[in-house]
Every structure is written in structure tokens, then in C-alpha cells.
Amino acid sequence: MITLLVNGRSVEVDDDPATPLLYVLRGTLALNGAKFGCGLGQCGACTVIVDDAPVYSCLTPIAALHGRRITTVEGLGTQQDPGPLQRAFIAEQAAQCGYCIAGMMLRAHALLMRDPSPTESAIRGALEPGLCRCGTHLRILRAVRRASRELASARSGGTADTRP
Amino acid sequence: MSRSRPARITRRTALAGGGSLIVSFALRPLPGVAAPGTPGAPPVAAQEELPGSLRNAPLLDSWLRIDAQGGVTVFTGKAELGQGIKTALMQIAAEELAIAPARIALVTADTSRTPNEGYTSGSHSMQDSGTAILHAAAQAREILLGIAAQRLGIPADRLQALDGAAVAPDGRRIGYGELVSEQTLHVRAQAQSRLSDPSRHRVIGADVPRVDIPAKLAGGAAYVQDLRLPGMVHARVVRPPSYGARLRRVQIEQVRALPGVMHIVHDGDYLAVIARREYQAVMAMNALARAAQWEEHPGLPDQARLFAELATWPSELVSVAGHHTETAEPARTLEAEYRRAYQIHGSIGPSCAVALFDDGALTVWTHSQGVYPLRSALAQLLQLPEERVHCIQVPGSGCYGHNGADDAAADAALIARAVPGRPVRVQWMRADEHAWEPFGPAMLARVRGTLDGAGNIVSWEYDVWSNTHATRPGGAGNLMPAWHLATPRAQPPPKPLPLPEGGGDRNALPLYRIPALRVDYHFIPTMPLRVSALRSLGAYLNVFAIESFMDELARAAKADAVQLRLRHLDDPRAAAIITTAAEHFGWARYRRRHGCGRGFAFARYKNLAAYTAVAVEVQVDGESGAIRVLRAVAAVDCGEVVSPDGVRNQIEGGILQALSWTLYESVTFDRTRITSRDWSSYPILRFSAVPQEVEVHVLDRPGQPFLGTGEAAQGPAAAAVANALADAVGVRVREIPLTRSMMRTRKGVPEGRERT
Numbered sequence: 001m002i003t004l005l006v007n008g009r010s011v012e013v014d015d016d017p018a019t020p021l022l023y024v025l026r027g028t029l030a031l032n033g034a035k036f037g038c039g040l041g042q043c044g045a046c047t048v049i050v051d052d053a054p055v056y057s058c059l060t061p062i063a064a065l066h067g068r069r070i071t072t073v074e075g076l077g078t079q080q081d082p083g084p085l086q087r088a089f090i091a092e093q094a095a096q097c098g099y100c101i102a103g104m105m106l107r108a109h110a111l112l113m114r115d116p117s118p119t120e121s122a123i124r125g126a127l128e129p130g131l132c133r134c135g136t137h138l139r140i141l142r143a144v145r146r147a148s149r150e151l152a153s154a155r156s157g158g159t160a161d162t163r164p
Numbered sequence: 165m166s167r168s169r170p171a172r173i174t175r176r177t178a179l180a181g182g183g184s185l186i187v188s189f190a191l192r193p194l195p196g197v198a199a200p201g202t203p204g205a206p207p208v209a210a211q212e213e214l215p216g217s218l219r220n221a222p223l224l225d226s227w228l229r230i231d232a233q234g235g236v237t238v239f240t241g242k243a244e245l246g247q248g249i250k251t252a253l254m255q256i257a258a259e260e261l262a263i264a265p266a267r268i269a270l271v272t273a274d275t276s277r278t279p280n281e282g283y284t285s286g287s288h289s290m291q292d293s294g295t296a297i298l299h300a301a302a303q304a305r306e307i308l309l310g311i312a313a314q315r316l317g318i319p320a321d322r323l324q325a326l327d328g329a330a331v332a333p334d335g336r337r338i339g340y341g342e343l344v345s346e347q348t349l350h351v352r353a354q355a356q357s358r359l360s361d362p363s364r365h366r367v368i369g370a371d372v373p374r375v376d377i378p379a380k381l382a383g384g385a386a387y388v389q390d391l392r393l394p395g396m397v398h399a400r401v402v403r404p405p406s407y408g409a410r411l412r413r414v415q416i417e418q419v420r421a422l423p424g425v426m427h428i429v430h431d432g433d434y435l436a437v438i439a440r441r442e443y444q445a446v447m448a449m450n451a452l453a454r455a456a457q458w459e460e461h462p463g464l465p466d467q468a469r470l471f472a473e474l475a476t477w478p479s480e481l482v483s484v485a486g487h488h489t490e491t492a493e494p495a496r497t498l499e500a501e502y503r504r505a506y507q508i509h510g511s512i513g514p515s516c517a518v519a520l521f522d523d524g525a526l527t528v529w530t531h532s533q534g535v536y537p538l539r540s541a542l543a544q545l546l547q548l549p550e551e552r553v554h555c556i557q558v559p560g561s562g563c564y565g566h567n568g569a570d571d572a573a574a575d576a577a578l579i580a581r582a583v584p585g586r587p588v589r590v591q592w593m594r595a596d597e598h599a600w601e602p603f604g605p606a607m608l609a610r611v612r613g614t615l616d617g618a619g620n621i622v623s624w625e626y627d628v629w630s631n632t633h634a635t636r637p638g639g640a641g642n643l644m645p646a647w648h649l650a651t652p653r654a655q656p657p658p659k660p661l662p663l664p665e666g667g668g669d670r671n672a673l674p675l676y677r678i679p680a681l682r683v684d685y686h687f688i689p690t691m692p693l694r695v696s697a698l699r700s701l702g703a704y705l706n707v708f709a710i711e712s713f714m715d716e717l718a719r720a721a722k723a724d725a726v727q728l729r730l731r732h733l734d735d736p737r738a739a740a741i742i743t744t745a746a747e748h749f750g751w752a753r754y755r756r757r758h759g760c761g762r763g764f765a766f767a768r769y770k771n772l773a774a775y776t777a778v779a780v781e782v783q784v785d786g787e788s789g790a791i792r793v794l795r796a797v798a799a800v801d802c803g804e805v806v807s808p809d810g811v812r813n814q815i816e817g818g819i820l821q822a823l824s825w826t827l828y829e830s831v832t833f834d835r836t837r838i839t840s841r842d843w844s845s846y847p848i849l850r851f852s853a854v855p856q857e858v859e860v861h862v863l864d865r866p867g868q869p870f871l872g873t874g875e876a877a878q879g880p881a882a883a884a885v886a887n888a889l890a891d892a893v894g895v896r897v898r899e900i901p902l903t904r905s906m907m908r909t910r911k912g913v914p915e916g917r918e919r920t
């Protein structure tokens with residue numbers, strides 16, 4: 001049994017310790033957010049955040065994750081109560097097929113936690129490992145900029161919801 | 165120009181020969197035959213042409229049902245592919261029924277519930293399904309108002325449809341739910357409808373947030389990949405290493421003993437493994453791949469000589485167009501050859517399907533673009549009657565044409581048959597997708613054009629060589645897994661898609677006024693690499709070629725590229741789009757910066773659908789030769805616009821995807837194997853190379869027929885980039901991908917080889 005801390009909840013899983021996190025999230029924990037895209041660390045569809053950094057869950061065995069904080073897109077909010085980053089993606093209608101988007105949002109989330117007002121090149125740099133085949137890139141960029149703006153105004157206005 | 169001597173087939177025989185392929189696109193039942201998928205449809209003789217897909221499914225309640233509570237369910241045979249079709253169709257129904265879009269439930273392609281609308285392809289969904297739903301909803305509204313009029317004892321034309329009810333001038337109202345009975349909408353559609361006045365549209369033409377997006381952003385079950393059925397198990401397929409490879413031997417015993425492994429499917433050269441958990445299936449697949457020995461044969465062309473050879477492959481000639489009127493004396497002649505590499509669809513999520521074989525019946529959840537044709541193919545493959553096969557479309561990762569979706573459905577079906585009663589989910593690995601999906605075919609076009617002394621185009625000769633762009637399952641032989649079974653199904657011989665839409669000859673005919681013109685399509689039946697429909701089909705290369713050549717002619721004539729186009733066009737909608745794009749780009753006042761250049765291109769998709777013009781500015785890095793598109797401005801006219809933001813999203817996406825294809829993409833292969841099997845051997849566009857800005861201007865044409873936009877931008881975007889590149893560095897690159905070609909010809913190719 002390995003204990004994983006996923007979106008603030010502690011869960012025990014009986015998968016083989018060599019199993020990449022992606023399969024445990026999607027299989028044992030029935031979370032849809034992280035996607036299988038390549039299994040090779042080349043596309044970012046499987047991106048989740050471990051502690052504070054984006055990682056490819058398709059390459060990271062759960063043996064390496066005992067007791068570390070894992071955030072998936074489910075941890076950013078729900079359909080009924082979307083978080084600020086999700087709201088920004090909805091406002092910009094930043095998806096076509098949407099398959100890449102969870103990974104993109106988590107890269108953006110990790111960036112905004114580190115740097116709430118990133119430059120354009122910092123945003124592009126953070127998203128660079130993520131592939132989008134539908135050509136939604138510009139909308140994704142707009143959504144991240146919007147989230148950053150809204151975070152800044154929430155902070156200065158003292159609004160509680162400052163989770164990216 | 166050297167020519168092989170192909171068999172001459174006329175346009176008429178091409179159409180007749182392509183007759184069976186009409187199935188792939190229109191699936192028209194014969195008159196007197198019930199439209200499949202409309203349960204209980206009485207045989208109807210085709211009388212007047214009904215609008216859109218009503219032709220194939222003429223009963224109103226095939227499209228629209230209203231329950232006693234007034235809830236509306238709309239049925240479409242088209243699939244949500246990430247293009248936002250669900251939302252757009254709901255908007256159309258909401259407008260004509262005068263209810264809020266949120267009160268509509270929409271059911272997409274499902275062989276037991278929705279009309280048969282063939283494939284969701286060719287940017288046809290708005291034209292086919294959108295038009296059908298528009299008319300069905302308008303006619304349903306009129307029927308409901310008629311019933312209300314009787315009940316209220318006032319003429320129907322005094323009633324108004326408002327917020328889901330018939331409302332009388334005195335304020336009395338009856339909700340739709342109280343007006344309908346089971347049979348109310350079980351009537352045949354009329355050819356004419358009382359459509360609502362386009363100038364009063366409130367939902368059509370408005371930006372309604374897409375209904376499918378929230379789940380996609382929050383980890384909802386949005387994709388076929390996310391299905392989890394009770395008792396579901398996981399499968400993976402071990403594909404042969406190359407086309408035509410034969411399995412010599414395989415040791416399955418050790419694999420059977422691996423954790424979680426439940427079953428191994430071994431049927432001829434077909435190998436798959438079923439395990440309880442997904443990663444167990446992946447591990448077992450790897451072990452099985454190691455345990456298999458294959459015999460391979462070199463059957464692929466020499467990639468280095470591909471374009472030299474392509475035009476010499478046996479081909480059939482399809483005459484696309486030809487006319488000759490009195491012309492001025494040509495003063496100059498230009499000729500050029502344009503090429504496009506094999507390219508992949510490259511969905512980010514590999515193809516996936518879930519199948520359940522139970523009690524002699526098969527249910528498949530699939531992201532196929534055509535559940536009805538898939539059902540026929542699967543029935544043939546498993547030798548089941550069609551009624552025993554049920555296909556349900558669930559969105560997958562964007563597909564951009566005929567990718568591995570149908571094949572994955574076949575995998576799931578073949579594997580599920582081995583474990584009856586158990587739902588089986590199978591997802592392809594990345595290499596399966598890169599190496600086994602059907603590619604967009606390599607193509608070659610040669611153009612020869614002449615100008616008179618005043619810089620007008622006098623003559624135009626155009627030859628294009630291509631494989632088919634349609635090997636979708638019409639039968640089991642087009643399902644790739646069927647090739648590997650002990651009793652294999654051979655791929656049926658390909659046929660050219662008939663004009664006017666065409667396949668390799670799609671958009672081969674320029675829209676420009678040219679006095680002497682000949683356009684020929686050399687259809688190549690031999691397919692050394694597996695090919696099929698990739699977004700925009702032959703239009704991508706043909707528009708690239710035509711619009712690059714227009715630029716070469718403009719340069720030769722020392723004319724402005726935009727003006728030359730306008731001078732040769734008679735269609736005012738075309739002219740409006742060109743002018744709009746040019747103005748917003750700032751074409752006339754453009755000042756070239758060092759290393760930068762501008763390019764322009766235009767096309768009307770298939771010469772009968774959406775008009776798109778694209779202007780771009782590129783920058784070329786002097787050191788590395790890297791081409792960067794700085795900005796793009798597009799203008800599009802797709803008739804009446806249902807969802808302006810949806811159109812912008814499609815055009816923006818189409819442009820970015822075309823930049824990726826055009827700058828970087830080529831399938832690579834040696835004489836035996838496909839060697840581009842992942843994203844490092846097949847690089848695509850990344851954020852660092854995405855333009856700063858893509859501006860899309862949508863010209864609304866209220867009351868004009870809906871035209872799709874999913875494939876309208878690719879050709880113009882490709883040519884605009886090549887033209888901008890020529891402007892920036894004076895090098896004309898005529899082979900896609902441009903970056904690789906430019907590296908090869910770094911020393912430069914002279915502008916449009918001139919003949920005297």
C-alpha cells in the first residue's frame with residue numbers, strides 16, 4: 001500500500017509501486033483530469049502538480065510520491081464551483097477538443113503560484129512542454145493572462161478566492 | 165512537363181465510379197427505402213428536395229421531441245469533435261422554437277437514437293444537420309402554434325411563440341408540453357418552412373458559451389477515454405512493426421502469467437492482451453511485443469526520391485475543368501511545382517474505444533466520425549447482423565479527419581468478443597497512432613501560367629497527383645485491424661471522391677477568371693503508405709499551390725498580390741473577404757522590417773463553401789533560418805453565422821494547425837517502416853513559435869445558408885506563409901514542410917522559373 005496525498009485528501013492505493021501516477025489517478029482513483037497522450041514525457045497531457053512543480057504523471061512512478069502533495073485539475077475547482085483559473089478558461093472559451101487543457105491549466109497554475117504576474121514570455125515558457133493539436137494556443141494564453149489579472153485584482157481587493 | 169499515359173476517365177465516369185463513395189459522405193437512402201436510424205420510419209418517396217439532412221430522415225420527430233413538461237430533446241447524427249457543434253445546433257433549435265438554449269438536451273450520433281447523417285466531415289455539419297434542425301424546429305413551432313390556435317379559438321398568425329409557449333395577444337399562454345402528444349411531431353417535414361426573420365435572431369448569431377467546455381476543464385467524464393463501465397477491463401494491441409509484416413512466432417506463455425493478465429487474443433497476425441488494470445495491460449503489451457518475432461518486407465518508396473517518383477506512379481486521369489476563350493497574346497510564361505509531404509492527424513489523445521459483447525450483440529462507444537458506417541463495417545467484420553451492433557459516439561481528442569477512431573473501435577470489438585459480458589476499453593499507444601493512422605497523402609502539383617503585357621492572367625494549366633483522400637470504413641476492409649486477422653479483410657480498391665467536392669482535386673480549380681484553363685487530376689490508386697481524409701483533403705495542397713503561384717505571377721507582373729486577385733474575381737463575396745483581410749492587416753500601408761515579409765492568400769473552400777482570406781507577417785532568423793509567423797489576420801464569410809466565437813475558434817485553430825503542418829510536419833520512413841513514431845521524430849508547433857496574434861474577422865450574412873468553417877483556413881494559411889517567406893528573404897519555397905525545404909535550398913531558388 002502506498003499513501004498518496006491527492007487534492008488535499010490522503011488515499012491508499014494497492015497498485016504496483018512502479019506504476020506511473022497517471023494510471024493510478026485514472027484507474028484506482030477514477031479521476032479523469034490527467035490524460036494519456038504519449039506516455040513518453042513529450043506532450044504534457046498527463047501533467048499534474050507534485051508539491052509545487054508540474055510533472056509528467058505518465059513517467060512518475062507512485063513509489064516516488066509517498067506523502068507528497070499531488071494536485072490534479074479536479075483540485076482547481078468543480079464544474080459547479082469552478083476555481084479562478086477554470087473560470088478564466090471558460091470566459092475565454094479556451095478549448096476546442098479540450099484534451100490538452102487540464103495539463104495546460106496545471107502548468108499555468110504552478111506558474112501563477114510562483115509568479116502571480118508573469119510576463120508573456122514566462123507564460124509561453126511555462127506552457128512550452130504542452131502540445132495542443134487543435135491550435136487553441138492563443139486562447140490558452142489569453143485565459144492565463146486573464147487569470148493572472150483577476151488574481152491581482154482579487155489580491156488588491158482582498159477577495160478570499162486567490163487560489164489560481 | 166513529362167506525362168505518363170494514364171487511362172483517361174471523364175468526369176462522368178469518375179462520378180459514376182465514385183458512386184459507392186457517396187456513401188461516405190451523404191448516405192442517401194434510395195427513394196422508397198426507410199431512412200435507417202429513424203425507427204418506424206415509413207417508406208417515403210422522395211418528392212420535393214427537403215432541406216439539409218431532412219432528405220435522409222424526413223420525420224420531424226427524428227430530429228426533435230418535446231415531452232409533456234415542455235422539455236426539448238434535439239437529435240443530430242453528427243458528432244461533437246471539439247468544434248462546438250452541440251452548442252451551435254442547440255442555438256439553432258432554440259431560436260426557431262423560441263426557448264432558452266439551456267432547456268434543450270442534445271443527443272449526438274448514436275445508431276439507436278439519432279438520424280443517420282453519415283460522417284461528421286467535410287465541414288458539413290452546419291449545412292446538413294444545422295439546416296435540418298433549423299427547418300424541423302421551425303415546422304414544429306408552426307404545428308404547435310396551430311394546435312394552440314384551435315384550442316384558443318383564434319387564428320394561428322395572431323399567436324406568438326415565446327419562451328416555450330404559444331402566447332395569445334390577450335396574454336393567454338399554453339406551454340409546448342401541453343400542446344404535444346406522441347404523434348404530434350411524427351409527421352413528414354415539408355420542403356418549405358416559415359423560418360424566423362434573420363434580422364430578429366437573438367440566439368443565432370450570439371456567443372453562447374459552449375456546453376461541453378465546463379466538464380472538460382474540471383475533470384468531468386467528457387471523453388470516451390473517461391468511460392468507466394462496471395467490470396470494465398483494459399486491453400492493448402501489439403501491432404506489427406510495419407505494413408504487411410507477418411508474425412513468425414510468439415511465446416505467449418510468460419505473458420499469460422504476468423500480473424492482472426486475463427486473456428491474450430492471437431488471431432493470425434493480430435495480437436492483443438486483456439488485463440484487469442490499465443497499466444498491467446501496458447506491461448503485458450510490452451512483454452508480448454518482446455515475445456513476438458516478425459517477418460518484414462520493404463514495401464515503401466525511397467523518401468528522398470518521393471516527389472521525383474510520385475508523378476510516375478500509375479494514375480488515372482480525371483478531367484476537372486477545361487475551357488478556352490479568345491485570349492490576348494501571352495507575354496510571359498511561368499511554371500512551378502508544389503509539394504506536400506505525408507502528414508499525420510496526430511490527435512493528442514491516442515484513439516480509444518470501449519466495447520461490450522453480450523448475448524450475441526455488440527455495443528461500442530467510439531469517437532468515430534460516422535457511427536452508422538462504422539456499424540456496417542463492424543457487423544461485416546464480426547459477421548453479425550447490423551441490428552446486433554450498436555455504436556454510440558462519445559467525444560475523443562480532436563481527430564481532424566479519419567484517424568484511428570474506427571480502427572480502435574474494431575480493436576475493442578475484436579477483443580471484447582473474447583470476453584463476453586465484460587466491457588473492454590482499449591486505447592492506442594502513441595506509436596500506434598503515429599505509425600498506423602491513415603496519413604494525409606503526399607501530393608504534387610504542377611502549374612503553368614501565362615500573363616499578357618498588361619499583367620492579366622491569360623492561361624492556366626494545372627496538374628495534381630494524389631492518392632485517394634477517403635478510405636473510411638465503408639466495409640470491414642478499411643478497418644486496419646482486419647488486415648491482420650487469420651482470415652484477413654483486404655482493403656477495397658480506392659476511388660477518387662467525386663466532384664464538385666472532390667478529394668485530391670478539391671479546390672484544384674482556381675476561382676479566378678482565366679480565359680484559357682485546363683485542370684487535371686492524376687488519381688494514384690497505389691497506396692504504399694496508408695492514407696485517408698485529413699482536414700481539408702486535397703484543398704490544402706491545391707490552395708497552397710494556386711495561391712503561391714498567384715503570388716509568383718504578381719511578382720512577375722510587378723503587381724500587388726491583393727490587387728491581382730481582386731482583378732481576376734467576379735464574386736462580390738470573395739472580393740469583400742479579400743478586402744476585409746487586407747484592410748485589417750494594413751496591407752496597403754505595410755512597411756517591411758528587416759528579415760520580415762508579408763503574404764496573402766484566399767480561397768473559397770471546395771469552391772462552394774466558406775470564403776477565407778489570410779494575411780500573415782513572418783520573420784526569418786538570419787542565422788538559424790527558423791521561420792516565425794508574427795501575426796495573422798483572417799476574414800471569413802460562412803453565410804449566416806450561428807456562433808461568431810465558434811467560427812473564430814475554428815479559424816484561429818485552423819490557422820495555427822496549418823502553420824504547424826506547413827512549417828514543420830512530415831511523416832518519415834525508411835524502405836520498410838514508418839520512422840516518425842513519436843513527437844520528437846514528428847515535431848509540431850509549440851508555444852514559443854505561436855504568433856503573437858491571430859485576428860479573425862467574421863462577415864455575417866443573415867439569411868444565407870450555413871457553411872462550415874472547420875476546413876476553410878488551412879489552404880490559405882499555408883500559402884500566405886510561403887508568400888510571406890518569399891517576401892521576407894526572396895526565396896520561394898514550394899515544398900511543405902517549408903522549414904525543411906528552406907534548409908535544403910538555403911542558397912535560394914530563383915523566383916518563379918520563367919520561360920521565354
Ligand code: FES
Binds near residue numbers: 037043
Ligand atoms: S502523456 Fe505524459 S507527457 Fe504525454
Ligand code: FES
Binds near residue numbers: 095097132133136246
Ligand atoms: S484543445 Fe484539442 S488538443 Fe488542445
